[in-house]
Amino acid sequence: MFSLLRWKNYLPTAKGVLGINGRNLELVYPHNDRQFFPNVDGKIRCKELLAAHDIPVPKTFHVVDGPRTLAAWPEKLSKVDDFVVKPNRGYGGNGIMLIRRNGRGFISSGMTLDTAEISFHVVQICNGAFSLDNISDTAFFEETIVNHPALKQLIGDDVEGIADVRLIVRLQQPIMAMIRIPTGESEGKANLHQGGIGIGIDLATGRTLDGCYRNRIVTTHPETGRAFRGISVPGFADMLEFSKHISQIVGLGYIGIDFACDHRSGPVALEVNARPGLNIQIANQSGLKSRLR
Ligand SMILES: Nc1ncnc2c1ncn2[C@@H]1O[C@H](COP(=O)(O)OP(=O)(O)O)[C@@H](O)[C@H]1O
Ligand SMILES: [Mg+2]
Incomplete structure (x- = not known):
């Protein structure tokens, strides 16, 4: 929370930033019926449910x-x-x-x-x-999912692990997206708490924006020096399409879906979160509240 507040202080778009209480009161509680939480709280069951509806998932x-x-x-x-x-x-x-x-x-x-x-x-x-x-x-x-080659530009050649694409979906509409990439320190995982970097994605074009590393905005990769902006995220159009179905399949109106893009099979859904984190706002330098409007 502290970091979101600090960020709020110096960004002009700060008004639309959603905090944890706002997320719970305005989105999670009204849109997510508790009876459907078991559809997503375990990854195995969630993958089985998605696969039964023809959404690709890792085996x-x-x-x-x-x-x-x-x-x-x-x-x-x-x-x-x-x-x-x-x-x-x-x-x-x-x-x-x-x-x-x-x-x-x-x-x-x-x-x-x-x-x-x-x-x-x-x-x-x-x-x-x-x-x-x-x-x-x-x-x-x-x-094990293997990165689509287009993602090497973002991640660098020597870093192990895959990027994942987090999509926030409200009432079957994707409202915000970021791609998270693993770094040397994140041991193959792209999660921001593990040291991964979150990079905003323009929903309309599927291209990358600036990044967020350890809650700071970064425009280039701190380890490789590569610029983040303007890279076309492979499989993004399919991910948008899948995300609308996934929301229906799991029966929840406000979710965060993690996708990866495999070099052979293309987009796969890794997991669904019923209480998705808020750092995606930093990666996009944009508040979720303003997106809801
Ligand atoms: N099948 C996989 N192949 C390669 N990397 C994976 C795989 N599953 C997960 N990861 C890595 O681990 C991260 C977290 O995985 P995820 O399934 O979303 O679990 P969590 O709930 O811990 O976020 C992903 O972002 C990705 O970087
Ligand atoms: Mg995840």
């Missing part, structure tokens, strides 16, 4: 919800070289590991790991270490 390889499924993962993943481990009820990139097979072991964020270490991480996920409410959770293994 779920295996779900761990107890000792038997825990013991089974090495065999289930034996033919897969790249995969992601996630908490079903995680948020903000916490607990997500991008893993690559490396000889007889694995590698993640530059660290070598063995099967037992991945199992330990999975157990931590199941114990609720990364879940929304710290109660026990389910872990799952997911297909």
Whole structure:
């Protein structure tokens, strides 16, 4: 909140900035019926629901919800070289590991790991270490998405991980968008709290605007020096189209959808949030309230 207030003080468009109370009172409570929260609060169920309605999602390889499924993962993943481990009820990139097979072991964020270490991480996920409410959770293994080549211009060549596109949708209308990119420090995740950079997207053209890094506005990448503006976000038109359907499918009137754009299959929906964060306003230098009007 502090950073949003600080930003509010020096931007002329500040009037339309939405705070957490405003988001809850004006958007989340009136538009999101509690009975539909379970459609999005777990990523596994949300992906199943979207896939059943022909929205592309990353493939779920295996779900761990107890000792038997825990013991089974090495065999289930034996033919897969790249995969992601996630908490079903995680948020903000916490607990997500991008893993690559490396000889007889694995590698993640530059660290070598063995099967037992991945199992330990999975157990931590199941114990609720990364879940929304710290109660026990389910872990799952997911297909690794590979960035569309057009995104290399934004991310740089040596940074691992994918960009994601956050779309805010109200009553089936997309009202704001940003693309978040991973950085050297964000360990393959694009979430802003992990050190990712959020870059506003012009909804009409699908092109990038300026960025936001650690709650400051930036026009060039702090690590590579590349300018952010004017890059056409691959798959953006499809994402806009999918987002209208997703809002209907999950039964919620105010959501944040995270998409990625795979180099082969194009846009995929990663997850849906019923209480999307407010930093997207900094990345767009524009308030959500003014968009609602
Ligand atoms: N299947 C995947 N392949 C590659 N990277 C991924 C994948 N899923 C997630 N990520 C990375 O992790 C970030 C957070 O993933 P997400 O599913 O949105 O969970 P969270 O609820 O923690 O935000 C994404 O922005 C992306 O950078
Ligand atoms: Mg997310």
